[in-house]
Amino acid sequence: MLAPESLKKIDREVAKYPPDQKQSAVMAALIIAQDEKGWLSTETMDYVAQYLGMAPVAVYEVASFYNMYNLQQSGTHKLTVCTCLPCGLQGSLEAADYLRKKLGIGFGETTPDGWFTLKEGECMGACAMAPVVLVDNKRMCDYMSNDKLDALVDELSRKT
């Protein structure tokens, strides 16, 4: 179900907790699983549950609580715009509108070519640097003016 490298990484996370509390590693395990698969399918979550000795629904609880876990297949690149209040006051809503118009999709949608998914995010702890866009959960881009958004989309659109 998961590649041996992923399982090795999960084992490393599991080793950080007492043996009878393997489920403490569930968040890390889901991140590793998502990195490999791109998203968390029911089967993937089932597998993680079995691997950590948890009830499947308990894994689902965690995965649905945090919105950086993708419960649906997303595009090649996921752009998450923070729309919380401090960011919103500093132009992130306009930045989000610009992105929606530019990509032609709304929040939670994927472009027809399957390249971009746009998501509404919550506080990323960078309110001073609004608007903030998170690329693929791992790369944070700040002060996102329209020009910088154009540049970002151009950069990500280059299919290598």
Add this chain to the structure above:
Amino acid sequence: MPKLEIDGKLVEVAQGATVMDAAHKLGIFVPHFCYHKKLSIAANCRMCLVEVEKAPKPMPACATPVADGMKVQTQSPVAKTAQNGVMEFLLINHPLDCPICDQGGECQLQDLAVGYGASASRYQEEKRVVLHKDVGPLVAAEEMSRCIQCTRCVRFGQEVAGVMELGMIGRGEHAEIVAFVGKTVDSELSGNMIDLCPVGALTSKPFRYSARTWELSRRKSVSPHDGLGANLVVQVRQGRVMRVLPLENEAINECWLSDKDRFSYEGLNAPDRLTRPMLRRDGKLEEVDWEVALQHAAAGLQDAGVLASPHATLEELHLAGKLGAADFRLRHSDFAGDGRRQGIPWLGMPIAELGNLDRVLVVGSFLRKDHPLIAQRLRQAAKKGAQIHVLHSVDDDWLMPLASKTIVAPSALAQAIAAFKDRLAGANNAAVLLGNFAQQHPQAAQIHAAAQALGVKLGFLGEAANSVGGYVAGLPTGGGLPAVLGKKSVLLLNVEPQLDCADPQTLRGASFVVNLTAWKSDVGDVLLPIAPFTETAGTFVNTEGRAQSFQATVAPPGETRPAWKVLRVLGTLLGKPGFGFDTIEEVRQACLGGRDVAALLSNAIDPEVRSSWSIAGIQRIAEVPIYFADPLVRRAPALQETRDAQPPRAWMNARLLQKLGVAPGQPLIVRQGEGSARLAAALDDQLPDDCVRVAAAHASTAGLGPMFGSVELQKAPMEKVA
């Protein structure tokens, strides 16, 4: 011990107690939803906010530990404002469908809204909608918008049932209760979630929209199923049992009920109820008058044997025992212990004591299915650190941590017990418990003696409601089951011989059968309609030796009569002595007669007792599936739709499958004695070698021989396609 003051009253409670505990001790009610005495503390409904002196804000009573000198106000303006505020938020998304809601009239939210809610809502916006879910045939989750996210159902699954089948996904406004994608709630205790739900989000599917709660009369009764003797509230309307709820009894069922006890009532209203006596004439059953039927029955019952159900009442069993050779241990196959026991086999301790054991060996038990609430008690013991050891022939998941398990073939069970001596040594409160499989085993007496030799407390997990009561009633009489099997005429008391006996072909030697039954049957020359437990008074003596009497809750339909009256008349017609009773109290008096039941109980057995049994070839492991165990539950439609009621398959390990050359799912012919059954093969790699697990008590396996024995397996030829 800290002393504190609640609403001006002083109280002293144990260290670590919560404000809620202290308030309960004083008899002060603090409104709450998520708090439940048997579940862990969640403090997520916030309804129990109270004012604590010097605390900057209201505190949840359920999650605030007491401190010495604490001053708590539960009714002060601060507390009341907080509670009213919480109620307003809870009602924001709660639909106003109380007039059609099944919970209406017994809804905690409805009740508390009267005291803490406003008369009109200030909320003008759209309410959120939560989609309905299908979680199985017993629990209805059709109106999940009513849910207030107290998570009692989730915690019940985790903590009591031992399996988390429901969870709360999402967060904030998007939080909702779900089963994992596509899964159902399959726990044998799932019905308790309906009771726990403080609103109408989880309701009973079989009861749905059939009555308003305030139309129902509540009558106390006792469960006729397993040996626990769970206390019931039977709710009736217009002479019909509408539903069954638990009656709280901390010493027996606590506040729980197994699904079998809760939903089996549907069988009482089954369409095949027998309501008039029937007589077989020229091979066909015809309805006749009681007088004709009784005369006919009495004429044929000279020197008769009696097969009585262990689910029959004490009074019925007592009278049945006087009619001739009688036995109630229908699924037992070893009677070497008769006359060598010092008393009536019983649990060996009070039921509540199970939770205090620190080391337990359970021998031969399908524990979760045969004794759902005893399993729950042991699960709580295991949580407190008790070591649970298992010796059995199958490895089913007990949903509790096990210290060790040994899975052996049925023929090796008796010999395997002695090896546990070391594992039980050094415990403060150890016990060995013998399950249904061990009691039905052809070496039951030897297993009993081996368990006794371990030198710790010994207990029998009572198979049926009157597994102890049958002995108290004086059975077995006249040589017991082996003698009954040699009789030409047999009286059946609430027994379906093909399904309720160790050997489905039990009646092969009988030429005249009188069948006392609540349901239509094609077995018998005379069928006499008798009342099931809700329609007759009676007594069950449960596995801890507690005699619990109950009254009828509804009148029997048609010409159905309580079985004790039918037996009395039959006894009189046969000219037997000791049948002159006018009331059931007189029968009870004659049976119990002021005797102390506790003094009759003893698990001591002659240590030298040996059982003669040998077996060769492939051994059958027969369980009695939970929802096929007695005639009543077999007729409960909702229970029959559950996963536990799936038709039996022939389970075996991979080696045996390979030897036979069949793949899981392929049809297989199982031959035992003269009979055979066609079943699907299935893989269970935990089963011992050369064993096949084929359930008993099911129509599809009723053609086979006894529950224990050797079988022949053969790949089934492909069926010809027309």
